[in-house]
Amino acid sequence: MRRKIYITIGILVLVILSILGYVVVNQLSHLGNTTGGRAPDYPYFITNEPTTVKKIVVPKGTKLTYEEHFFKEGQQTKILNEKKLTGIELPEGRTIDWGGVPVFMIIKFYNPEMQGYSVHPDFNQLKNNKKNRFSQLWQNCNNDLGVLIKNVDDWTFNIKNIRDINDCGVNYQRYFNEDKEQQEFLNEFYKELKKVK
Incomplete structure (x- = not known):
């Protein structure tokens, strides 16, 4: 009888020590993080050939980032569900044309109540013959452009899908x-956006 009690106590001590060890290691992994928590390791996929996502053809080497997933984190071996896509980041030095402006990244709005995304330009690659009033206004605020859309499955420069310009950086926002x-x-900006062919 005594032997069973000692074995049970021994097992309980091992379980408690294991739990304490996990908690200590987990807390040590948060050291140095200003928020006190560890950032999620969002799942992502690097394209190994030109691929179409959100109706945009992206080149090989594009990083596609997805929503946090309980069973998937870090780099994935295959492309995930497009509905869960939160970001498109082209390889360094590469851009796609978005309304005549070279862009290197598109990020879905974090707020789920807002249907849209932010488009990040690379004005160093904007050719003189592509400049227009729309690109000039965008270059004047010199920041990412937030657009509201109707169809969340289309991130192309589709005038019929773009409902409004939500912001251009922190200096111009519909919120204010x-x-x-x-x-x-922003009204002028949106008016010029609708003129782009």
Whole structure:
């Protein structure tokens, strides 16, 4: 009888030590992180050939990032469900044409109540013959452009799908609807966007 009690106590001590060990290691992994937590290792896939995602043809080497997934993290061996896509990042030095402007990254809005994404330009690759009023306005705010869309499965420059310009960096945002200057700039910007062919 005594032997069973000692074995049970021994097993309980091992379980408690294992749990404590896990907690200590887990907390040590958070050291140095200002938020106190560890950032999720979002699943991503690097394309090994030209691929179409969100109706955009992206080159080989493009990083496709997806929503946090319980069973998948880090680099994946195959492309995941496009519905879960949160970002497209082209290989360094590569761009795609988005309304006549070279862009290297498109990131879905974090807020699920907002249907849209941010487009990140590379104005160093903008050719003079491609410049227009739309690209000039974008270059003036010199930041990523937030657009609201109707169809979340289309991230192309599709005027019929783009509902509005939500923001251009932090200086121009629809959120500040009482700021007349910001709203006028965004209205003008959207008007010029609709003229792009």
